[in-house]
Amino acid sequence: MNQINKKIALNSTLSILILIISLYTLKELINPIVLLIIGILLTYIIILYISKNSHKPIQVINDKILNLNQKYALGIKNSTYEIELNNIIRALEEEIKKYINNQDNISQIRTKFVANASHELKTPIFSIKGFVETLLDGALNDPKVNTEFLKKIYNQTERLENILTDLIDISKIESGDLKLNKKYLPINDILSFIDNSYKHLAKKKGLKLEIPDTKDLKVYVDKEHIETVFSNIIKNAINYSDTGKIVVSVKEINNSINIKVSDNGIGIKDEVIDKIFQRFFRVDDDRSRKTGGSGLGLAIVKHILDAHQIKYNIKSEHNVGTTFSLSIKEYKS
Numbered sequence: 001m002n003q004i005n006k007k008i009a010l011n012s013t014l015s016i017l018i019l020i021i022s023l024y025t026l027k028e029l030i031n032p033i034v035l036l037i038i039g040i041l042l043t044y045i046i047i048l049y050i051s052k053n054s055h056k057p058i059q060v061i062n063d064k065i066l067n068l069n070q071k072y073a074l075g076i077k078n079s080t081y082e083i084e085l086n087n088i089i090r091a092l093e094e095e096i097k098k099y100i101n102n103q104d105n106i107s108q109i110r111t112k113f114v115a116n117a118s119h120e121l122k123t124p125i126f127s128i129k130g131f132v133e134t135l136l137d138g139a140l141n142d143p144k145v146n147t148e149f150l151k152k153i154y155n156q157t158e159r160l161e162n163i164l165t166d167l168i169d170i171s172k173i174e175s176g177d178l179k180l181n182k183k184y185l186p187i188n189d190i191l192s193f194i195d196n197s198y199k200h201l202a203k204k205k206g207l208k209l210e211i212p213d214t215k216d217l218k219v220y221v222d223k224e225h226i227e228t229v230f231s232n233i234i235k236n237a238i239n240y241s242d243t244g245k246i247v248v249s250v251k252e253i254n255n256s257i258n259i260k261v262s263d264n265g266i267g268i269k270d271e272v273i274d275k276i277f278q279r280f281f282r283v284d285d286d287r288s289r290k291t292g293g294s295g296l297g298l299a300i301v302k303h304i305l306d307a308h309q310i311k312y313n314i315k316s317e318h319n320v321g322t323t324f325s326l327s328i329k330e331y332k333s
Contacts (some may be wrong), residue, residue: 121163124156131156166296169228170279173303180225180307184218184332187250187257193227194248198234205238208245217250219257220330225304232297233261233324241265244321257331262323268316276314277302 131149139145172178195211202209219226237246244264251258268276275281280295305312305326316322 121160124160124163127156128153128160163296166300169300170296170303173300178225178303178307180222182220182222182308182330184220185223185226187214187217187219187259189223190219190226190230190259191248191250194230194234197231198238201235202238202246205241206243207238207241209234210245210247212248212250214250216333217252217257218332219328220332221308221310221328222304226308229301229304229326230261232301236297237261237263237265237322237324240322253327255329257328259326259328260323262321264321267318267320267322268314269318273314273316 131153135146135149139149191211191214195209199209199211234246241263242265247260247262249260249262272281277298279299281298282295302312309329311327313325313327314322315325
């Protein structure tokens with residue numbers, strides 16, 4: 001156990017060092033208080049991300065040992081006692097070996113995660129710095145451009161907020177903190193949420209958002225998390241479409257509720273469609289960054305749908321469009 005604790009301490013220290021080095025490169029660019037806030041948030045994200053990983057198997061073995069010791073203390077000893085104890089010890093040794101070996105993989109994942117997170121945070125910060133410098137160099141007194149630059153700064157701060165929110169969400173989910181509060185929710189409530197939240201945004205881009213009329217069906221889901229799923233799907237459909245329409249459809253198929261979101265957007269190439277649920281993967285980097293995307297949206301969607309045991313599927317044709325389908329088995333009329 002001491003070896004495990006040393007390994008955990010070493011990896012935790014490495015995380016903090018990586019974080020400090022990453023943030024040190026920004027020290028001349030942003031206010032120290034802002035830097036401190038970002039540092040605290042990233043440290044919180046790292047702790048969530050690496051916690052709750054390999055303790056359960058060892059805990060199960062520990063419980064067996066305690067149970068066996070209790071029997072021994074009560075005088076409940078039989079011919080299989082030593083055999084059972086030896087089996088437990090061997091199993092514990094194997095789990096400890098697995099745990100220690102997994103630390104290297106965890107360390108690599110954590111390093112990559114911090115590097116990606118730092119990169120995503122630096123981009124809007126550099127943009128904000130550039131806009132502020134332009135204003136300070138004289139543009140602030142020019143009414144023709146000062147409002148435009150302030151709008152750009154506002155957009156970048158929104159992007160920074162989106163990235164931090166998604167980082168915290170994905171870290172909570174992947175550390176096992178995703179707790180579902182499932183209740184029967186009318187599908188019309190989900191459709192109303194989509195319509196009220198995104199019809200104006202679609203219209204602003206010249207797109208038509210079509211929402212169906214459905215009968216009184218209810219699905220057994222967590223309202224907040226299922227809204228997060230559809231928020232990401234609909235936002236992607238809007239952001240990656242320039243013309244046409246986004247169609248939401250609902251059907252009862254094979255004792256399930258099938259919900260589809262189809263668009264006429266840029267689509268996804270066959271060679272990358274399997275990567276779209278990976279953290280920080282983007283179909284189109286430039287377009288995603290312009291719209292404030294963090295590259296974490298579909299990774300969050302995947303975790304939420306998996307937790308609900310909802311089947312999902314994506315069909316896409318490059319430069320034609322994409323259809324995202326969900327199949328929900330838990331429902332009632």
